[in-house]
Amino acid sequence: MTTTDTPHWFTSSYSSNGGQCVEVAANLAGSHGVVPVRDxxxxxxxxxxLSAAAFTALIEFARRANA
Incomplete structure (x- = not known):
């Protein structure tokens, strides 16, 4: 990632599964069009x-898969 902005990492409020989750830094979506994801x-x-569009598609896929 080539940016001088600092990612503001957060874990979803749905992640109460004992630490087996990912963190995202959605603060870069508007300014840089990307969403960094880490373990x-x-x-x-x-x-x-991920591009902002790819991240949105991933979330939509996960919602449909868990419906």
Whole structure:
């Protein structure tokens, strides 16, 4: 990720499963068009950077799969 903005990481309020979750930094979606995603258990590990559109599609897919 090539930006000088600092990601503001958060975990979903639905993530009460004992730490097996991901963190996202949605604050970069508006300014840079990306949503970084990382493993909450390994915050210094790799970061997957999705376009805002790809992240939205991923969330919609997850909602339909869990309906």
């Amino acid at each position: 909450s258990k390994n915050p210094d590990g790799p970061i997957l950077t």
